[in-house]
Amino acid sequence: MNVLDRFRLDGKRALVTGASRGLGREMALALASAGADIVLVARPSDDLDATAGDVGAIGREVTVLPADVSDPESAVAVCTRALAEAGPVDILVNNVGGRRENIQLQDTPLATWRKLVDLNLTSAVACTKVIGGAMIDRGTGGRVINVASINAFVAGRGISGRHYETAKAALVQFTRSIAVDWAPHGITANAICPGLFMTAPNRRWLKERPEVIDAAVAMIPAGHAGDPEDLGPLAVYLASDASRFMTGAALVIDGGFTCL
Template identity: 65%
Template sequence: MRKKETSHMGIFDRLSLEGKRLFITGGSRGLGKEIALAIADAGADVVLVARDRTSLEATAQEIRTLGRDARTYVADVGNPAACEAVCQQALEETGDFDILVNNVGGRRANVPVEDMPIAQWKELVDLNLTSTFVCSKVIGGAMIRRGQGGRVINLASINALVAGRGITGRHYETAKAGVLMLTRSLATDWAPHGITVNAICPGIFATDPNKAWAEKHPEIIEAYERNIPMGKLGEPEDLGPLAVYLASDAARYMTGSALVIDGGYTCW
């Protein structure tokens, strides 16, 4: 009897991002850089958006050494008007995107709620939440119109789930919780279009800002490490493989999920 032919794809084929194009905010350094490099290593071309031209070009050059195309745009996506403009410009100059990573964000201010000026609150919520909305609206909207599906990955935080210890500035927890709910809502809205929307919730990683914070406030970082079952901060490159998975065909049935990567911090 003749064997039935199958169209089975190998697991590494399903993880390949050959022929795909990524748009990532805050992609020039830290977690965003590692995500961009990992997705490029899996085969995708990349458009990087960040504020600093020098670090943008340095990361773009690393991507090019992997044999992928890399384009850069200097913009402050924490400014909603500038964010919308750079998204539109990238679409017009580069074409549609298959993968959107909303990575930009940060606490930036350690100011108690009772002391925080309203203008500062709005500015930081725009950075951490409104930027995700605007990029999703413009880049994700283009995915819908193209009709070929897509992948949206939002960087939330474990602080979308638990309050940070020994630190104030609760704009961050509030905005990241908003990112999580926006992720779930868009996942339901965009599933009929073949677009998955998922969130990554990192714990504390050894990024340059956190290393600088550790020098100024070593007691806070040491307290964090004591409360991480694995006993240390995460390394930025540990985030890349997770992003590749979410961007790939291997994750085609996962949407609306929040994947925690924190060394076990939120288990206790």
């Protein structure tokens, strides 16, 4: 077997949350390029429709399920629907998340804290419970990929909203825990921890608080922020047979930022 054949995903189905734009979109397109059929889950938008069209243009089957998985009940419902309408899911990519609020802890209402922890942590737990549970019942293994952040390890500088650091650190430990529990079932669980990528939210931060983004870029040894396309190959690796002995890992992709 050619080593590149181990990266192929033919005959697999991947469900990607937050798939309409940014990192989710690029991972969905990369997985489709490697041969997987794709279930796209995101809030309704023209971007979601555009991503679906691009996946279809690659020649893969695409299922679009609009939903806001930051609400745990909605997350459970849409994952249950995915299994019923699209069929078995072999690869789950929990990508939904974001800082969204730049608020000092002492000024953060508890309701806001809960809502943002649901966005960055509980959404992944809910989707993993349903899709991962179905993987166990099916008995043919699977892949869980959780998109965390380098802020699981280091605090963001010049910006508040520590719900984000807290939830992403918890997501990494959640990943490690289910990796242990589910390894006997042939299911791997790994986390991707991106640094600064110029997604739409970060382009917004660049417009509103350019000093925050400029300071972060200045600390990246590579000299620039990441392009969302750079995440696609890593997602393919973690989804494929090439990574079959890797589980419980938290893979940093940040241009060297956390090396300093």
